[in-house]
Amino acid sequence: MISTLHRMGLRSNMMYMAGMASIGLSVASWFVSKEYESAGLDRADRWALFVGEWAPTFFAMGVALRIEETHVEKGRETAEWEEQAAEHGIRRPSRAGV
Numbered sequence: 001m002i003s004t005l006h007r008m009g010l011r012s013n014m015m016y017m018a019g020m021a022s023i024g025l026s027v028a029s030w031f032v033s034k035e036y037e038s039a040g041l042d043r044a045d046r047w048a049l050f051v052g053e054w055a056p057t058f059f060a061m062g063v064a065l066r067i068e069e070t071h072v073e074k075g076r077e078t079a080e081w082e083e084q085a086a087e088h089g090i091r092r093p094s095r096a097g098v
Contacts, residue, residue, distance in 0.1 A: 015062030
C-alpha cells in the first residue's frame with residue numbers, strides 16, 4: 001500500500017503536515033464546539049478527540065513513506081555504483097558480517 005501511495009505522488013512531508021494540521025484542527029474543533037454549540041464541554045471534548053486521533057495515523061504513514069523514499073533513493077545509488085564500478089574496475093564492497 002505504501003509503495004502505491006508513493007507512486008501516486010504522496011510524500012512523507014505531506015503526511016507530516018497532515019498530522020500537524022490534524023492537531024491544529026483538533027484544538028480548533030474543540031474551541032468552536034465549546035463556544036458555539038449548546039451541547040456542552042463533553043461534546044467539545046469528543047470532537048477534539050475524534051479529530052486528534054488522526055494525527056498518529058498521519059505520522060505513522062509519514063514514517064512509512066520516508067522509509068519507502070529512502071529505499072527508492074538507495075536503489076538509484078546502487079545502480080550508479082554498479083556503473084562506476086564497471087567503468088573503473090572497482091570491486092564491489094563485501095557485506096560480510098552484516
